Amino acid sequence: MKIALIGCGNMGRAILSAIITKKVSTPEDISVCEINKDCRELIAKDFAVFTSDNSADxxxxxxIVILAVKPQSLEETMKQISGKFCKGQLVISIIAGKCIVTLQDGLKHNAIVRAMPNTPAQIGCGMTVWTASEAVDGQQMAQTRTILGALGKEIYVSDEDSIDMATAVSGSGPAYVFLFMESLIQAAERLGLPHDKASEMVMQLMIGSIKYVINSDQPLDKLREMVTSPGGTTAAALAVFANGNLTGLVEEAVTAAYNKAKELGG
Incomplete structure (x- = not known):
């Protein structure tokens, strides 16, 4: 595949690294447009790909062109590249909150994939949810799966509203997990555990729990019940969560993120 990236910040660099490492493409067939000179020179040195500060190049x-610029830079970027695409080229956008119609109008091009990766994609453990315009053909759909699959898991959805939902769940989700981990570490420290011990416990707790879920054939509620002895320590903690309406707070938070995603998308 001949692939170009326009914008190569953290996520763009993660995509670049993944498509080379997973042999989706070769450095000879990859081009990167990056306006920051130091960043551009570092990319050329690290990955041996063609680089330019000119998107048309x-x-x-x-x-396949992957748009990975910051949302606030999209309007200026579209002015520079509008009408420069040929029939048969595919544009994959990972720009948060920018809908397909906005991209089609701004780029004067119809074959658009809109994708929502999350932060763990930077280490090949991401969750990317994506959809495509009607102009994207079967071969381009397969190519998209291959590219996004190099970042971790990928899920295709048939409508953009599902992208907004995914933004609220898997896109923003790492921050929810990090917040809970922070809170648990802080609670452990207040009990008297030193920070390094508390951090190690919580890190392994998260790793072990996720692996346990993946390897189990039981639903989450059953797994929770297995850990919770009546009248025990876990039951005491879960009662506090229930009294504070944790489930309701999570639903409220995810709904707020979803509504914000729709607002940003126009």
Whole structure:
């Protein structure tokens, strides 16, 4: 695959690394547009790919163009590349909150994939949810799966509203997990555990619990019940969560994220 990236910050660099490491493409067939000179030179050194500060240079060298600029830079970027795409080229956007129609109008191009990766994609453990315009053909759909699959798991959805839902769940979700971990570490420290011990306990707790779920054939509620002895320590803690309406707070938080995603998407 001949692939171009426009914008190569943290997520763009993660995509670049993944498609080379997983042999989705070769450095010779990859082009990167990055306006930051130091970043551009570092990318050329680290990955041996073609680099330029001119987006038109990389578009004409590629079959697939990945838009990875910051949302606030999209309008200016679209002015520079509008109308420069050929029939048969595919654009994959990972720009948060920007809908397909906005991209089609701004780029003067119809074959658009909109994808929502999350932070763990930077280490190949991401969850990317994506959808495509009607102009994207079967081969391009397969190519998209291959590219996004290099970042971890990928799920195709048939409508953009599901992308907004995914943004609220898996896109923003790492921050929810990190907040809970922070809170648990802080609670452990207040009990008297030193920070390094508390952090190690919580890190392994998360790793072990996730692996346990993956390897179990039981639903989450059954697994929770297995840990919770009546009248025991876990039951005491869960009662506090229930009294504070943890489930309701999580639902409220996810709904707020979903509504914000729809607002940003226009």
């Amino acid at each position: 990389v578009i004409k060298r590629s079959d």
